[in-house]
Amino acid sequence: MGSLGSRFQSSPRGPEEAVERQCAGNRHSCECRKRKRSSHCECDSEPEEEDSQLDTPRRKKLKSTSKYIYQTLFLNGENSDIQIRALGQEWNLHKIYLCQSGYFSSMFSGSWKESNMMVIELEIPDQNIDMEALQVVFGSLYRDDVLIKPSRVVNVLAAACMLQLDGLIQQCGETMKENVNVKTVCSYYNAATMYGLDSVMKKCLEWLLNNLMTHQNVDLMKEAEIMEQLIQSSDLFVMQVEMDVYTALKKWMFLQLNPSWDGPIKQLLLDADAWLCKRRKAGEEEPFLNTDDGMPFVPVFRHIRLQYIINDLASARLLERDNILPPEWLSAVYKQQWFAMLRTEHDNDNGPQEANKEEFELNSMRCGRKLTKDGDYCWRWTGFNYGFDLLVTYTNRFIIFKRNTLSQPCGGAVSLQPRRHLAYRLRLASFDNSGKVVCSRSTGYQLVTLEKDQEYVVMNLDSRLLSFPLYVCCNFLYTSPSSERRGDTPEPDNKI
Incomplete structure:
Protein backbone atom coordinates (compact mmCIF):
# COMPACT_ATOMS: atom_id res chain seq x y z
CA MET A 1 0.00 0.00 0.00
CA GLU A 46 -16.15 20.48 11.33
CA PRO A 47 -12.90 20.08 13.31
CA GLU A 48 -13.69 22.47 16.16
CA GLU A 49 -16.88 20.66 17.09
CA GLU A 50 -15.24 17.23 16.87
CA ASP A 51 -12.18 18.39 18.83
CA SER A 52 -14.54 19.63 21.50
CA GLN A 53 -16.32 16.28 21.53
CA LEU A 54 -13.02 14.44 21.72
CA ASP A 55 -11.62 16.62 24.49
CA THR A 56 -14.66 16.55 26.73
CA PRO A 57 -14.57 12.87 27.73
CA ARG A 58 -10.78 13.10 28.10
CA ARG A 59 -11.16 15.84 30.72
CA LYS A 60 -13.88 13.89 32.45
CA LYS A 61 -11.65 10.86 32.53
CA LEU A 62 -8.79 12.79 34.16
CA LYS A 63 -11.13 14.24 36.73
CA SER A 64 -12.56 10.84 37.41
CA THR A 65 -9.05 9.42 37.79
CA SER A 66 -8.18 12.04 40.37
CA LYS A 67 -11.30 11.24 42.32
CA TYR A 68 -10.57 7.54 42.02
CA ILE A 69 -7.06 7.95 43.41
CA TYR A 70 -8.29 10.03 46.32
CA GLN A 71 -11.18 7.70 47.12
CA THR A 72 -9.43 4.38 46.61
CA LEU A 73 -5.92 5.05 47.84
CA PHE A 74 -6.43 7.72 50.48
CA LEU A 75 -9.94 7.32 51.88
CA ASN A 76 -10.08 3.51 51.49
CA GLY A 77 -6.35 2.97 52.04
CA GLU A 78 -6.08 0.19 49.45
CA ASN A 79 -2.59 -1.23 48.79
CA SER A 80 -1.22 0.78 51.71
CA ASP A 81 2.40 0.13 52.61
CA ILE A 82 2.61 2.30 55.73
CA GLN A 83 0.35 3.34 58.58
CA ILE A 84 0.58 6.76 60.26
CA ARG A 85 -0.83 7.14 63.76
CA ALA A 86 -1.42 10.50 65.41
CA LEU A 87 -3.91 12.10 67.79
CA GLY A 88 -5.74 8.81 68.25
CA GLN A 89 -6.34 8.39 64.51
CA GLU A 90 -4.85 5.96 61.95
CA TRP A 91 -4.17 6.65 58.26
CA ASN A 92 -3.30 3.80 55.86
CA LEU A 93 -1.10 5.61 53.35
CA HIS A 94 1.60 5.07 50.73
CA LYS A 95 5.27 5.98 50.96
CA ILE A 96 5.45 7.11 47.36
CA TYR A 97 2.83 9.76 48.10
CA LEU A 98 4.20 10.68 51.52
CA CYS A 99 7.59 11.47 49.97
CA GLN A 100 6.09 14.64 48.53
CA SER A 101 6.50 15.91 52.10
CA GLY A 102 9.98 17.08 53.03
CA TYR A 103 9.37 15.69 56.51
CA PHE A 104 8.66 12.13 55.31
CA SER A 105 11.12 12.25 52.43
CA SER A 106 13.96 12.83 54.90
CA MET A 107 12.58 10.18 57.22
CA PHE A 108 12.41 7.46 54.56
CA SER A 109 15.60 8.23 52.66
CA GLY A 110 17.97 8.55 55.60
CA SER A 111 19.26 6.17 58.24
CA TRP A 112 16.36 6.86 60.57
CA LYS A 113 14.77 3.87 62.23
CA GLU A 114 11.41 4.88 60.75
CA SER A 115 12.68 4.30 57.20
CA ASN A 116 11.90 0.58 57.46
CA MET A 117 8.93 0.71 59.80
CA MET A 118 5.43 -0.19 58.66
CA VAL A 119 3.73 1.79 61.43
CA ILE A 120 4.85 5.26 62.49
CA GLU A 121 3.67 7.05 65.61
CA LEU A 122 3.69 10.75 64.72
CA GLU A 123 4.39 13.17 67.55
CA ILE A 124 2.41 16.42 67.30
CA PRO A 125 4.17 19.21 69.25
CA ASP A 126 1.97 22.02 67.91
CA GLN A 127 -1.39 22.62 69.60
CA ASN A 128 -2.74 24.19 66.42
CA ILE A 129 -2.56 20.80 64.68
CA ASP A 130 -5.66 18.67 65.14
CA MET A 131 -6.99 15.51 63.55
CA GLU A 132 -9.07 17.37 60.99
CA ALA A 133 -6.04 19.38 59.85
CA LEU A 134 -3.99 16.20 59.41
CA GLN A 135 -6.82 14.71 57.36
CA VAL A 136 -6.71 17.69 54.99
CA VAL A 137 -2.91 17.68 54.75
CA PHE A 138 -2.56 13.93 54.14
CA GLY A 139 -5.41 14.10 51.63
CA SER A 140 -3.66 16.91 49.74
CA LEU A 141 -0.91 14.44 48.80
CA TYR A 142 -3.45 12.45 46.77
CA ARG A 143 -5.22 15.25 44.93
CA ASP A 144 -4.44 18.48 43.09
CA ASP A 145 -7.26 20.67 44.36
CA VAL A 146 -7.57 21.29 48.10
CA LEU A 147 -10.35 23.40 49.55
CA ILE A 148 -9.16 25.20 52.69
CA LYS A 149 -11.83 26.80 54.83
CA PRO A 150 -10.85 30.25 56.18
CA SER A 151 -11.93 29.13 59.65
CA ARG A 152 -9.57 26.13 59.46
CA VAL A 153 -6.64 27.63 57.61
CA VAL A 154 -4.45 28.23 60.68
CA ASN A 155 -4.74 24.56 61.69
CA VAL A 156 -3.98 23.37 58.16
CA LEU A 157 -1.03 25.78 57.96
CA ALA A 158 0.39 24.41 61.20
CA ALA A 159 0.22 20.84 59.87
CA ALA A 160 1.60 21.83 56.46
CA CYS A 161 4.57 23.55 58.12
CA MET A 162 5.29 20.53 60.28
CA LEU A 163 5.25 18.20 57.26
CA GLN A 164 7.16 20.72 55.08
CA LEU A 165 4.63 21.00 52.26
CA ASP A 166 5.65 24.24 50.57
CA GLY A 167 2.84 24.27 48.03
CA LEU A 168 0.16 23.84 50.68
CA ILE A 169 1.82 26.45 52.89
CA GLN A 170 1.66 28.92 50.01
CA GLN A 171 -2.00 28.08 49.41
CA CYS A 172 -2.76 28.66 53.10
CA GLY A 173 -1.06 32.06 52.86
CA GLU A 174 -3.17 33.05 49.85
CA THR A 175 -6.34 31.90 51.59
CA MET A 176 -5.46 33.99 54.64
CA LYS A 177 -4.72 37.12 52.61
CA GLU A 178 -8.03 36.81 50.76
CA ASN A 179 -10.03 36.44 53.98
CA VAL A 180 -8.59 39.06 56.33
CA ASN A 181 -11.43 40.69 58.25
CA VAL A 182 -12.31 41.81 61.75
CA LYS A 183 -12.85 38.22 62.94
CA THR A 184 -9.72 36.70 61.44
CA VAL A 185 -7.08 39.44 61.36
CA CYS A 186 -5.57 38.90 64.81
CA SER A 187 -5.44 35.10 64.62
CA TYR A 188 -4.01 35.28 61.10
CA TYR A 189 -1.37 37.79 62.18
CA ASN A 190 -0.30 35.62 65.13
CA ALA A 191 -0.16 32.51 62.94
CA ALA A 192 1.79 34.31 60.23
CA THR A 193 4.27 35.45 62.87
CA MET A 194 4.62 31.93 64.25
CA TYR A 195 5.04 30.21 60.88
CA GLY A 196 7.03 32.88 59.07
CA LEU A 197 4.54 34.09 56.46
CA ASP A 198 5.81 37.64 56.01
CA SER A 199 3.35 38.56 53.26
CA VAL A 200 0.40 37.58 55.48
CA MET A 201 1.83 39.57 58.39
CA LYS A 202 2.15 42.61 56.14
CA LYS A 203 -1.41 42.20 54.88
CA CYS A 204 -2.84 41.90 58.40
CA LEU A 205 -0.84 44.86 59.68
CA GLU A 206 -2.00 46.97 56.75
CA TRP A 207 -5.62 45.99 57.45
CA LEU A 208 -5.29 46.91 61.13
CA LEU A 209 -3.66 50.26 60.38
CA ASN A 210 -6.54 51.07 58.02
CA ASN A 211 -9.40 49.83 60.20
CA LEU A 212 -8.45 50.13 63.85
CA MET A 213 -9.80 53.68 64.10
CA THR A 214 -11.91 54.05 60.97
CA HIS A 215 -14.12 51.06 61.88
CA GLN A 216 -13.76 50.65 65.64
CA ASN A 217 -14.91 47.29 66.93
CA VAL A 218 -15.15 45.94 70.48
CA ASP A 219 -13.98 42.43 69.61
CA LEU A 220 -11.01 43.78 67.69
CA MET A 221 -9.93 45.94 70.62
CA LYS A 222 -10.20 42.97 72.94
CA GLU A 223 -7.92 40.85 70.77
CA ALA A 224 -5.44 43.38 69.40
CA GLU A 225 -2.11 42.24 70.81
CA ILE A 226 0.01 44.33 68.47
CA MET A 227 -1.37 47.66 69.64
CA GLU A 228 2.08 49.10 70.31
CA GLN A 229 3.18 48.47 66.71
CA LEU A 230 -0.02 50.10 65.41
CA ILE A 231 0.04 53.17 67.63
CA GLN A 232 3.65 54.07 66.83
CA SER A 233 3.10 53.92 63.06
CA SER A 234 2.64 57.04 60.96
CA ASP A 235 0.55 54.90 58.59
CA LEU A 236 -2.23 54.61 61.16
CA PHE A 237 -5.48 55.99 59.73
CA VAL A 238 -6.42 58.42 62.50
CA MET A 239 -9.96 59.75 62.89
CA GLN A 240 -10.09 62.73 63.69
CA VAL A 241 -6.99 63.96 65.57
CA GLU A 242 -4.29 62.60 67.87
CA MET A 243 -6.59 62.99 70.86
CA ASP A 244 -8.73 60.25 69.33
CA VAL A 245 -5.72 57.92 69.47
CA TYR A 246 -5.53 58.54 73.21
CA THR A 247 -9.27 57.92 73.54
CA ALA A 248 -9.00 54.65 71.61
CA LEU A 249 -6.20 53.50 73.91
CA LYS A 250 -8.26 54.39 76.94
CA LYS A 251 -11.05 52.13 75.69
CA TRP A 252 -8.57 49.40 74.78
CA MET A 253 -6.99 49.49 78.24
CA PHE A 254 -10.40 49.31 79.89
CA LEU A 255 -11.25 46.18 77.86
CA GLN A 256 -7.97 44.51 78.75
CA LEU A 257 -8.68 45.08 82.44
CA ASN A 258 -12.36 44.15 82.10
CA PRO A 259 -12.41 41.31 79.53
CA SER A 260 -15.95 40.25 80.46
CA TRP A 261 -17.36 43.64 79.45
CA ASP A 262 -20.03 43.21 76.80
CA GLY A 263 -21.82 46.10 75.19
CA PRO A 264 -22.09 48.32 72.11
CA ILE A 265 -19.13 50.37 70.93
CA LYS A 266 -20.98 53.61 71.75
CA GLN A 267 -21.19 52.62 75.40
CA LEU A 268 -17.53 51.68 75.71
CA LEU A 269 -16.09 55.18 76.26
CA LEU A 270 -18.79 56.05 78.78
CA ASP A 271 -17.98 52.97 80.85
CA ALA A 272 -14.23 53.56 80.55
CA ASP A 273 -14.66 57.13 81.83
CA ALA A 274 -16.94 55.90 84.63
CA TRP A 275 -14.27 53.40 85.63
CA LEU A 276 -11.65 56.18 85.83
CA CYS A 277 -14.07 58.39 87.76
CA LYS A 278 -14.67 55.64 90.29
CA ARG A 279 -10.94 55.32 90.74
CA ARG A 280 -10.58 59.04 91.45
CA LYS A 281 -13.45 58.99 93.96
CA ALA A 282 -11.73 56.15 95.77
CA GLY A 283 -8.87 58.55 96.48
CA GLU A 284 -6.37 57.11 93.99
CA GLU A 285 -4.00 60.01 93.30
CA GLU A 286 -1.24 58.01 91.67
CA PRO A 287 -1.32 58.20 87.84
CA PHE A 288 -2.67 54.89 86.62
CA LEU A 289 0.38 53.99 84.51
CA ASN A 290 2.52 54.23 87.64
CA THR A 291 0.49 51.52 89.39
CA ASP A 292 1.07 47.78 89.16
CA ASP A 293 -2.09 47.36 87.07
CA GLY A 294 -1.07 50.14 84.73
CA MET A 295 2.56 49.21 84.13
CA PRO A 296 1.85 46.71 81.28
CA PHE A 297 0.25 49.53 79.25
CA VAL A 298 3.19 51.94 79.51
CA PRO A 299 4.94 50.86 76.26
CA VAL A 300 1.78 51.46 74.23
CA PHE A 301 0.86 54.85 75.72
CA ARG A 302 4.47 55.97 75.18
CA HIS A 303 3.78 56.17 71.45
CA ILE A 304 0.95 58.70 71.69
CA ARG A 305 2.13 61.94 70.10
CA LEU A 306 1.26 64.11 73.07
CA GLN A 307 2.64 67.27 71.47
CA TYR A 308 -0.48 67.39 69.29
CA ILE A 309 -2.85 66.80 72.19
CA ILE A 310 -1.67 69.42 74.66
CA ASN A 311 -1.97 72.09 71.94
CA ASP A 312 -5.74 71.90 72.36
CA LEU A 313 -7.12 73.28 75.64
CA ALA A 314 -10.05 70.87 76.03
CA SER A 315 -7.81 67.88 75.32
CA ALA A 316 -5.12 69.03 77.74
CA ARG A 317 -7.71 69.37 80.49
CA LEU A 318 -9.01 65.88 79.77
CA LEU A 319 -5.52 64.41 80.14
CA GLU A 320 -5.22 66.03 83.56
CA ARG A 321 -8.66 64.81 84.61
CA ASP A 322 -8.12 61.17 83.59
CA ASN A 323 -4.83 60.96 85.52
CA ILE A 324 -3.62 58.07 83.41
CA LEU A 325 -0.29 59.54 82.31
CA PRO A 326 2.60 60.29 84.67
CA PRO A 327 3.02 64.06 85.15
CA GLU A 328 6.66 63.93 84.08
CA TRP A 329 5.54 62.77 80.63
CA LEU A 330 3.39 65.84 80.23
CA SER A 331 5.97 68.21 81.71
CA ALA A 332 8.55 67.11 79.16
CA VAL A 333 6.10 67.64 76.28
CA TYR A 334 4.99 71.05 77.56
CA LYS A 335 8.64 72.14 77.66
CA GLN A 336 9.29 70.77 74.18
CA GLN A 337 6.30 72.59 72.73
CA TRP A 338 7.16 75.85 74.49
CA PHE A 339 10.59 75.91 72.86
CA ALA A 340 9.03 75.00 69.51
CA MET A 341 6.71 77.99 69.80
CA LEU A 342 9.59 80.31 70.73
CA ARG A 343 11.58 79.11 67.72
CA THR A 344 8.74 79.92 65.34
CA GLU A 345 8.29 83.37 66.88
CA HIS A 346 11.87 84.50 67.50
CA ASP A 347 14.14 82.31 65.37
CA ASN A 348 11.87 82.52 62.32
CA ASP A 349 11.41 78.76 62.08
CA ASN A 350 9.20 78.69 59.00
CA GLY A 351 8.84 74.93 59.00
CA PRO A 352 10.72 72.04 57.36
CA GLN A 353 12.59 73.02 54.22
CA GLU A 354 14.65 69.87 53.72
CA ALA A 355 13.47 66.29 53.30
CA ASN A 356 13.69 64.45 56.61
CA LYS A 357 11.52 61.36 56.33
CA GLU A 358 12.76 59.87 59.59
CA GLU A 359 11.64 62.94 61.54
CA PHE A 360 8.38 62.91 59.63
CA GLU A 361 7.61 59.27 60.42
CA LEU A 362 8.36 59.67 64.11
CA ASN A 363 6.82 63.05 64.88
CA SER A 364 4.28 64.08 62.24
CA MET A 365 0.81 65.13 63.27
CA ARG A 366 -1.77 62.42 62.38
CA CYS A 367 -5.32 63.40 61.55
CA GLY A 368 -8.20 62.30 59.37
CA ARG A 369 -11.68 62.98 58.08
CA LYS A 370 -14.57 60.89 56.77
CA LEU A 371 -16.45 62.17 53.71
CA THR A 372 -19.76 60.31 53.79
CA LYS A 373 -20.82 61.25 50.25
CA ASP A 374 -19.68 63.30 47.30
CA GLY A 375 -20.09 67.05 47.77
CA ASP A 376 -18.25 70.13 48.99
CA TYR A 377 -16.33 70.04 52.28
CA CYS A 378 -14.06 72.48 54.08
CA TRP A 379 -12.46 71.86 57.47
CA ARG A 380 -9.42 72.45 59.67
CA TRP A 381 -7.89 70.09 62.21
CA THR A 382 -7.99 71.71 65.64
CA GLY A 383 -4.94 72.50 67.73
CA PHE A 384 -2.38 75.24 67.92
CA ASN A 385 -0.09 74.71 64.93
CA TYR A 386 2.38 77.54 65.60
CA GLY A 387 0.34 80.12 63.75
CA PHE A 388 -0.23 77.91 60.69
CA ASP A 389 -3.98 77.88 60.11
CA LEU A 390 -4.47 75.30 57.36
CA LEU A 391 -7.84 74.97 55.66
CA VAL A 392 -8.55 71.77 53.74
CA THR A 393 -11.16 71.77 50.99
CA TYR A 394 -12.69 68.97 48.98
CA THR A 395 -14.65 70.27 45.99
CA ASN A 396 -15.20 69.16 42.39
CA ARG A 397 -12.88 66.18 42.97
CA PHE A 398 -10.00 68.42 44.04
CA ILE A 399 -8.34 68.47 47.45
CA ILE A 400 -6.88 71.89 48.22
CA PHE A 401 -4.77 73.27 51.04
CA LYS A 402 -5.07 76.95 51.89
CA ARG A 403 -2.86 78.83 54.28
CA ASN A 404 -5.27 81.15 56.06
CA THR A 405 -3.88 84.43 57.44
CA LEU A 406 -6.45 87.18 57.03
CA SER A 407 -9.13 85.96 54.61
CA GLN A 408 -11.00 83.61 57.00
CA PRO A 409 -11.80 83.80 60.74
CA CYS A 410 -9.52 81.77 62.99
CA GLY A 411 -9.91 80.85 66.65
CA GLY A 412 -6.21 81.16 67.46
CA ALA A 413 -3.12 83.19 66.64
CA VAL A 414 -2.13 83.37 62.97
CA SER A 415 1.41 83.77 61.70
CA LEU A 416 1.95 86.71 59.32
CA GLN A 417 5.34 85.56 58.10
CA PRO A 418 5.57 85.90 54.29
CA ARG A 419 6.27 82.20 53.74
CA ARG A 420 5.70 79.03 55.72
CA HIS A 421 6.95 75.58 54.86
CA LEU A 422 5.01 72.37 55.41
CA ALA A 423 5.84 68.68 55.15
CA TYR A 424 2.83 66.50 54.49
CA ARG A 425 1.48 63.21 53.19
CA LEU A 426 -2.17 62.83 52.23
CA ARG A 427 -3.89 59.50 51.66
CA LEU A 428 -7.38 58.61 50.53
CA ALA A 429 -9.09 55.25 50.85
CA SER A 430 -12.48 53.63 50.74
CA PHE A 431 -13.26 50.18 52.10
CA ASP A 432 -15.71 47.35 51.51
CA ASN A 433 -17.76 45.69 54.25
CA SER A 434 -14.86 43.45 55.28
CA GLY A 435 -12.46 46.39 55.63
CA LYS A 436 -10.50 45.70 52.44
CA VAL A 437 -9.33 48.70 50.46
CA VAL A 438 -11.54 49.33 47.42
CA CYS A 439 -9.59 52.30 46.10
CA SER A 440 -6.70 54.35 47.46
CA ARG A 441 -4.48 57.28 46.53
CA SER A 442 -1.45 58.82 48.20
CA THR A 443 0.66 61.90 47.56
CA GLY A 444 3.70 60.36 49.22
CA TYR A 445 6.03 62.50 51.32
CA GLN A 446 5.94 66.11 50.08
CA LEU A 447 7.33 69.55 50.95
CA VAL A 448 5.40 72.70 50.04
CA THR A 449 5.90 76.44 50.61
CA LEU A 450 2.79 78.59 51.07
CA GLU A 451 2.55 82.36 51.03
CA LYS A 452 -0.18 84.33 52.79
CA ASP A 453 -3.66 83.04 51.88
CA GLN A 454 -2.19 80.92 49.10
CA GLU A 455 -4.11 77.89 47.84
CA TYR A 456 -2.38 74.71 46.73
CA VAL A 457 -3.97 71.81 44.84
CA VAL A 458 -2.88 68.65 46.62
CA MET A 459 -4.73 66.05 44.58
CA ASN A 460 -6.87 65.90 41.45
CA LEU A 461 -9.10 62.84 41.67
CA ASP A 462 -10.47 60.65 38.92
CA SER A 463 -14.21 60.30 39.55
CA ARG A 464 -14.20 56.78 38.14
CA LEU A 465 -11.94 55.59 40.95
CA LEU A 466 -13.82 57.20 43.84
CA SER A 467 -16.09 55.30 46.20
CA PHE A 468 -17.87 56.75 49.24
CA PRO A 469 -17.63 56.97 52.16
CA LEU A 470 -14.13 58.27 51.51
CA TYR A 471 -11.53 58.46 54.27
CA VAL A 472 -8.92 61.22 54.21
CA CYS A 473 -5.80 60.74 56.31
CA CYS A 474 -3.09 63.40 56.61
CA ASN A 475 0.31 63.64 58.25
CA PHE A 476 1.75 67.10 58.85
CA LEU A 477 5.00 68.54 60.15
CA TYR A 478 4.78 72.28 60.83
CA THR A 479 8.16 72.93 62.46
CA SER A 480 11.74 71.97 61.79
CA PRO A 481 13.40 69.41 64.06
CA SER A 482 14.79 71.00 67.19
CA SER A 483 18.57 71.34 67.43
CA GLU A 484 18.58 68.72 70.18
CA ARG A 485 17.05 66.11 67.87
CA ARG A 486 19.41 67.14 65.07
CA GLY A 487 22.37 66.41 67.33
CA ASP A 488 23.41 70.04 67.74
CA THR A 489 23.57 72.05 70.96
CA PRO A 490 20.66 71.00 73.20
CA GLU A 491 17.96 73.42 74.22
CA PRO A 492 18.77 75.32 77.43
CA ASP A 493 16.97 74.27 80.56
CA ASN A 494 16.61 77.87 81.74
CA LYS A 495 16.72 76.71 85.31
CA ILE A 496 16.56 79.51 87.86
Missing part, protein backbone atom coordinates in the same frame (compact mmCIF):
# COMPACT_ATOMS: atom_id res chain seq x y z
CA GLY A 2 1.41 3.40 -0.95
CA SER A 3 1.43 6.47 1.23
CA LEU A 4 -1.72 8.44 1.63
CA GLY A 5 -0.13 11.36 -0.21
CA SER A 6 0.65 9.24 -3.27
CA ARG A 7 -2.86 7.89 -3.34
CA PHE A 8 -4.19 11.41 -3.41
CA GLN A 9 -2.24 11.96 -6.61
CA SER A 10 -3.13 8.66 -8.28
CA SER A 11 -6.88 8.98 -7.63
CA PRO A 12 -7.78 12.66 -8.07
CA ARG A 13 -11.47 11.94 -8.30
CA GLY A 14 -11.75 9.51 -5.41
CA PRO A 15 -12.89 10.17 -1.81
CA GLU A 16 -9.31 10.97 -0.85
CA GLU A 17 -9.50 14.18 -2.91
CA ALA A 18 -12.41 15.36 -0.80
CA VAL A 19 -10.48 14.56 2.37
CA GLU A 20 -7.48 16.57 1.11
CA ARG A 21 -9.65 19.59 0.41
CA GLN A 22 -11.12 19.40 3.88
CA CYS A 23 -7.64 19.23 5.45
CA ALA A 24 -6.46 22.28 3.50
CA GLY A 25 -9.58 24.18 4.50
CA ASN A 26 -8.81 23.56 8.16
CA ARG A 27 -5.57 25.59 7.77
CA HIS A 28 -3.39 23.17 9.67
CA SER A 29 -0.97 20.44 8.70
CA CYS A 30 -2.69 17.18 8.09
CA GLU A 31 -0.40 14.60 9.57
CA CYS A 32 -2.37 11.86 7.86
CA ARG A 33 -0.44 12.58 4.63
CA LYS A 34 2.73 11.32 6.25
CA ARG A 35 1.37 8.06 7.57
CA LYS A 36 0.36 4.80 5.94
CA ARG A 37 -3.31 4.48 6.66
CA SER A 38 -6.76 4.21 5.09
CA SER A 39 -8.39 6.98 3.12
CA HIS A 40 -10.12 8.26 6.26
CA CYS A 41 -8.41 11.41 7.65
CA GLU A 42 -8.32 12.59 11.29
CA CYS A 43 -9.45 16.00 10.09
CA ASP A 44 -13.14 16.47 9.56
CA SER A 45 -15.23 19.11 7.87
